[in-house]
Amino acid sequence: MRHLASALLCSLLLPAAALASTSPSELDITNAFARPTPPGATNAGAYADIRVTGDPVTLVSARSPASEVVELHIMRMEGDTMVMRQVKHIDINQNEPLTMRPGGGYHLMLIGLEAPLTEGQTFPITLEFEAREDIDVEFEVAPMGDMSHSMPNA
Numbered sequence: 001m002r003h004l005a006s007a008l009l010c011s012l013l014l015p016a017a018a019l020a021s022t023s024p025s026e027l028d029i030t031n032a033f034a035r036p037t038p039p040g041a042t043n044a045g046a047y048a049d050i051r052v053t054g055d056p057v058t059l060v061s062a063r064s065p066a067s068e069v070v071e072l073h074i075m076r077m078e079g080d081t082m083v084m085r086q087v088k089h090i091d092i093n094q095n096e097p098l099t100m101r102p103g104g105g106y107h108l109m110l111i112g113l114e115a116p117l118t119e120g121q122t123f124p125i126t127l128e129f130e131a132r133e134d135i136d137v138e139f140e141v142a143p144m145g146d147m148s149h150s151m152p153n154a
């Protein structure tokens with residue numbers, strides 16, 4: 001039932017053209033959130049889980065009215081230093097759902113925030129995939145202590 005509910009929500013957010021899409025794979029996007037930003041912050045990470053059923057999909061870019069640009073980033077250890085780099089795309093397949101969390105791995109980077117992100121606020125990010133319709137996702141600004149959004153080992 002959870003799955004059906006989120007599929008319905010997604011279809012409501014999609015532009016009418018997407019409903020006519022013949023793409024065989026189905027995307028389930030959940031747990032979309034960002035952290036509140038301190039005053040003066042210009043950048044923020046945003047996170048979501050993306051699960052695909054069917055053919056693999058490729059996330060190629062993202063955009064949002066909340067910031068000037070949204071980049072696809074990965075944060076990982078290089079040697080003994082944690083570094084953040086922009087990536088051109090993120091591949092997602094049925095066996096490897098994308099799980100974005102603060103502290104490491106893939107994330108969306110909001111650069112040039114229009115305003116600080118405040119707890120309880122929501123904002124949209126449009127995810128752009130290769131060879132399929134864009135998807136608008138609503139992100140919730142959730143506090144650090146929200147356990148449903150923390151890393152397993154945080």
Ligand SMILES: [Cu+2]
Pocket residue numbers: 045073074084107108109
């Ligand atoms: Cu980043």
